[in-house]
Amino acid sequence: MFPPPARFLLEEAPLPMSHLREPVKPGDLRGVRVLVVEDQWHVANALRSLLELEGMEVSGPAGKTADAHRLADEYKPELAVVDINLKGEMAYSLIDDLHDRGVRVVVISGYAVLPRLSAKVAAVLQKPFNGPELLASLRRALL
Amino acid sequence: MPNGSSILRLIDAVLKETQRQARGTEARRLLQHAIQRVAAISAAQGLLHDPDGVTRINCWDLLTAICLTVPLPMQDRVELLCESGAGDLASETAMPLGLIAKELITNAAKHGLAGRSKVTVRIGMRREAGGYVFTVEDDGPGFVLQPDHARSLGLGLVMALTRQLNGTFEVERGPGARCMVRFPDPRTLN
Numbered sequence: 396m397f398p399p400p401a402r403f404l405l406e407e408a409p410l411p412m413s414h415l416r417e418p419v420k421p422g423d424l425r426g427v428r429v430l431v432v433e434d435q436w437h438v439a440n441a442l443r444s445l446l447e448l449e450g451m452e453v454s455g456p457a458g459k460t461a462d463a464h465r466l467a468d469e470y471k472p473e474l475a476v477v478d479i480n481l482k483g484e485m486a487y488s489l490i491d492d493l494h495d496r497g498v499r500v501v502v503i504s505g506y507a508v509l510p511r512l513s514a515k516v517a518a519v520l521q522k523p524f525n526g527p528e529l530l531a532s533l534r535r536a537l538l
Numbered sequence: 539m540p541n542g543s544s545i546l547r548l549i550d551a552v553l554k555e556t557q558r559q560a561r562g563t564e565a566r567r568l569l570q571h572a573i574q575r576v577a578a579i580s581a582a583q584g585l586l587h588d589p590d591g592v593t594r595i596n597c598w599d600l601l602t603a604i605c606l607t608v609p610l611p612m613q614d615r616v617e618l619l620c621e622s623g624a625g626d627l628a629s630e631t632a633m634p635l636g637l638i639a640k641e642l643i644t645n646a647a648k649h650g651l652a653g654r655s656k657v658t659v660r661i662g663m664r665r666e667a668g669g670y671v672f673t674v675e676d677d678g679p680g681f682v683l684q685p686d687h688a689r690s691l692g693l694g695l696v697m698a699l700t701r702q703l704n705g706t707f708e709v710e711r712g713p714g715a716r717c718m719v720r721f722p723d724p725r726t727l728n
Contacts, residue, residue, distance in 0.1 A: 435599045438606075440603070522599060523598045523602040523620035523622050527618075529606070
């Protein structure tokens with residue numbers, strides 16, 4: 396077994412994580428509009444490939460909150476996958492805004508995130524995560 | 539000067555033409571394996587070459603990118619779990635490590651099943667003194683690393699890429715197989 400990850404915590408108290416191992420129905424994300432907000436090109440590209448393969452309509456990736464706001468205005472996403480730390484710019488206000496627009500947000504982060512977000516996000520996935528975990532979180536967010 | 543992508547396309551074309559002309563099932567099969575490996579390298583280059591010129595990549599970002607894109611044989615029977623400690627890698631280590639990961643994960647999924655209905659493959663990265671250790675383990679029957687493995691296309695590629703990282707490759711046989719690639723952080727080499 397691996398030792399527990401030694402991570403710099405922004406906040407000690409963890410958010411409730413999504414139930415990652417539940418079986419999920421295939422195909423129900425097809426045609427769903429999703430916004431990807433991720434500053435790391437490697438991850439952003441992988442996210443976009445995975446979600447497009449699932450038949451989703453992907454906007455982004457946006458690497459800055461200003462771009463994410465613009466894309467949200469333009470494409471009216473139903474879901475958003477948001478990295479909380481965008482090269483040092485924290486995405487809390489973006490998440491507030493997406494929540495207020497009715498967009499269901501799945502936060503992805505290598506760090507623990509502020510508990511105050513728990514009411515405004517559908518799920519939090521801690522990096523590294525895999526494709527089935529992300530897709531399951533998105534499907535649950537739509538329910 | 540041709541770039542990496544155009545060289546790979548050229549190699550792909552040469553291999554396909556050679557395969558077309560090859561006589562014998564075994565020769566064609568080996569060439570088909572080589573063509574698939576070149577395709578994997580092309581995919582990894584596309585995935586892991588950062589056009590923004592970022593020089594460091596976070597360990598958990600790299601593992602997330604790998605986990606989201608690795609092609610798994612019989613994926614409904616494979617559970618892929620990822621764990622990573624904190625740390626950042628030089629971007630020049632990302633591509634060889636991505637290719638190593640794809641080979642080892644595919645290998646673990648394929649051989650770890652070994653007639654069973656399900657296999658769990660666990661990948662991880664952690665820091666150790668002067669460098670990192672990348673691990674791929676499965677709960678299958680396991681295997682012992684033999685000198686012959688260096689000639690196999692998959693593990694031979696893993697060993698070659700590990701040398702490129704100035705690292706070492708080991709396999710432990712326990713309840714399953716545990717493959718470990720240890721490599722130094724280039725910042726500590728000088």
